[in-house]
Amino acid sequence: MKIITAKTDCACEKRIALDDMILTSDMPTAAGSRMLDGYMSLFDAEVVTRLKEAGHCVSMKADVGEFAVDLMGETSYNGAPVASGVLVNAACETVKNGDAVAAISLDVNGAIRRGAAQSGLVCIKPTYGTVSRYGTIPAACSGECVSVTAGDVKTVADILSVIAGHDDKDGTSLPAEKCEAAGKVTAPVKRIGVIRALCEGVDADVQAKLDEFCAKAQAAGIEIVTFDGAALTAARAAWNVLMSAEVCNNVSRYDGVKYGYRAERFTNIDELYTNSRTEAFGDVLKSVILYGSETLSTENYMKVYDKSLRVRRIICEIFADLFEDADAVLMPAVGKMAYTEEDVKADKYMAFSENVYTAPASITGLPAVVAGGVQLVGPALSDAALLDAVARIG
Amino acid sequence: MRYETVIGLEVHVELATDSKIFCSCSAHSYGAEPNDHVCPACCGMPGMLPVVNRRVVDFGMKAGMMLNCHINRVTTFDKKSYYYPDLPAAYQTTQWFAPVAVNGTVEIDTPAGKKAIRIKQIHMEEDAGKLVHDLREDTTHVDFNRTSVPLIEIVSQPDLSSAAEVEAYLERLKTLLRYARVAECEMAHGTMRCDVNLSIRPEGSTEYGVRTEMKNMNSIEAIKRAIEYETARHIDAVENGTEVLVQETRRWDDVKGKSYAMRTKETAGDYRYFPDPNVMPVVIDDEWYDSIADSLPELPEVKFERYTSEMGLGEYDAEQLTRSIALCECFESAVEVCGSAKDAANWVISEIMSILNTKGMTYDMLTVNGETLGRLIVLVRDGKVGRANARRILADMFDDATIDPEAYAEKMGFIVSNDTGLIESVVKAVVAADPASVAAYKGGREKALMALFGKCMKELRGNCDPQVLRVVLLAEIEKA
Ligand SMILES: [Zn+2]
Secondary structure, X not given: OOEEEEOOOOOOOOEEEEEOOEOOOOOOOOOOOHHHOOOOOOOOOHHHHHHHHOOOEEEEEEOOOHHHOOOOOOOOOOOXXXXXXXXXXXXXXXXXXXXXXEEEEEEOOOHHHHHHHHHOOEEEEOOOOOEOOXXXXXXXXXXXXXXXXXOOHHHHHHHHHHHEOOOOOOOOOOOHHHHHHHOOOOOOOXXXXXXXXXXXXXXXXXXXXXHHHHHHXXXXXXXXXXXXXXXXXXXXXXXXXXXXXXXXXXXXXXXXXXXXXXXXOOOOHHHHHHHHHHHHOOHHHXXXXXXXXXXXXXXXXXXXXXXXXXXXXXXXXXXXHHHHHOOEEEEEOOOOOOOEHHXXXXXXXXXXXXXXXXXXXXXXXXXXXXXXXXXXXXXXXXXXXXXXXXHHHO | OOEEEEEEEEEEEEEOOOXXXXXXXXXXXXXXXXXXXXXXXXXXXXXXXXXXXXXXXXXXXXXXXXXXXXXXXXXXXXXXXXXXXOOOOOEEEEOOOOOOEEXXXXXXXXXXXXXXXXXXXXXXXXXXXXXXXEOOOOEEEEEOOOOOOXXXXXXXXXXXXXXXXXXXXXXXXXXXXXXXXXXXXXXXXXXXXXXXXXXXXXXXOOOOOOOEEEEEEOOHHHHXXXXXXXXXXXXXXXXXXXXXXXXXXXXXXXXXXXEEEOOHHHHOXXXXXXXXXXXXOEEOOHHHHHHHHHOOOOOHHHHHHHHHHHOOOOHHHHHHHOOOHHHHHHHHHHHHHHOOHHHHHXXXXXXXXXXXXXXXXXXXXXXXXXXXXXXXXXXXXXXXXXXXXXHHHHHHHHHXXXXXXXXXXXXXXXXXXXXXXXXXXXXXXXXXXXXXXXXXXXXXXXXXXXHHHHHHHHHOOOOEOHHHHHHHHHHHHHHO
């Protein structure tokens, strides 16, 4: 397990850890990639600026998998973060160990949500556009969100209120009034729909967490209903296409010319590009690049990429229908409570199948809260309502 | 057999906005020191997000309307991926799926009469940087000043059929875009560049031949030479089988007067276009659309007609004025103040245009305010300021657009004196001091009068009605 940088040994109540997708001008940001080893940003991310202005101590960077597309962080060039054979998420570990009161992550492919579910932490991936992505390393821009993870709901809500809000520097940032609406509980969650299709096939530990959550919810006076929701499983394949294409495009800028890793041996510009990228990128990222590049080719664009955009719209419509009958929906965040080193050795692309649980919220930009090892997804701007629900459920 | 040349143009025009398309860096890269106008965003560094410059969309719409296009009310930006060291993020943000303007026409004059050239589309995009090759050190430097400077690309249908038509089309584009004040369109500055797509076919045929493309042409003369060369090469290939034509990109070498096939590596590739998720679709509502539509200028030929038939100007004057929207605007607001089209045209054509020429400025660079010019004209007409002094005021107005002509004339001591006492005393002194000239005039030499007149005018620093001075001077000579 590696925490990349702990700048100060400050022990105040306001220590915040950032995952290494969030740029800081006073600590290096590597995005888990040899390509950006030692990269110093010229500017701070907007969330960092807001946290500092609010008096928080932003002094710790937690490692991520290469460009945060993997399962838990196992594709980092620093090696997989492991605790007794079980994969852990570095940002979650900083919170669990008490090194930080909260962790800020860029949720690209759900690694932070899986980590929080596994660690029993509370995590929110807010509504897309309510927290500025200015100063986050771009990977899958159409769905990635800055998320907050902490040990309890109140801390998550407090930190979220600091970083959320309109930002002119982010063209996808929602207007101020919408960001404010996301921070208020206008319609408390009274009925939760369980997505049966996503609960099938999870292991017994996860099933137990789901049952426990439902029982507690009912005890708190929240009605539980069941939806089939089979179509939501299609979000995974579509998200893999969109994410890979965007990652492929976004990491194209790392070519060894201007900054970052540069191969020692080359005889011309093409070799400079090829050798630098061959040497600096890891295998899983290379697969993502190739897959993404392929889906965007003239031959495949309509068949694959455009179709995935249409699936995204359909998934949004399905959620909208579900939210006619429930205030939020419940689904697992993980298929098993502990992913092991062995798991990813056997299948290094596990992130792209296990993200069946995280892709629905990623592809739609809907808010998702992980608590008690399960995941609650609500309508756009229901962020505060979701946090309020998990607080009531306890 | 007789052949017809079929030409379509892709014209890149740099938009004259103050800042770049997605960041707030200055877009005026021409003449700046390398990498003076850069920031992490236009250098493609991670973490910066594009924020669309609304002025660029204004200008894109305006260009579309000038070319009679349909404006897409929802217009989107897309990423085009390729590797080149002058493209810092390895993608260019452009418009692929829903360009700002489509389906337009531009009318040109040909020897056979008017011809409409169809416009397929106009899309907005960011420019790339520049590579500077240092042969001495065998290295290449990158200058990102031009990166993200806004461009529009105007894509025509293959409706042009000769070098002369291409020239007429390009000139017409320049006029329209300059009139709308959206672009400088100066090929020598690189603010207008052109890709020429060309094929030939037997006259009367409706099928297209093999098409070749010549990229980045930057002078009309070179374009004309290239078209003639390529046409001859294509005909030679078809008629005499000198070579097999292939669809390819070629580079025009204007010095050698030849075109060369570019290495396939330079041209091959799939650009992998996809919608830029960081740029929200731009929605053009009625209010926005109307504000741009209302700001369109009157076309030069309409102005010409109005100047000659309604305002009574001669064709030469009207032609001179309509060479630039800036001259027209200056002229029109001067007329509003001074009420005389003739006077205003005179001042703009003989004074303002010649000052611009002397300064090496284009007509579009005129900053003198027409309303101020009108007030200056009134001062001269009312005899309050002499013409020579008015010229000096005008020259100073080029350096300081805020000059108020009345106050400035006062300050400079240019107000014509109505004090006949002063005039008489000056005349008396001059006549007394130069008995020789007085005698010469009396002896019949007209020139001697001019010498005395000049001396008096100089003493009075030009601030005197010449008619009054003449009368007083003649009376004094009579007495002497
Ligand atoms: Zn910039």
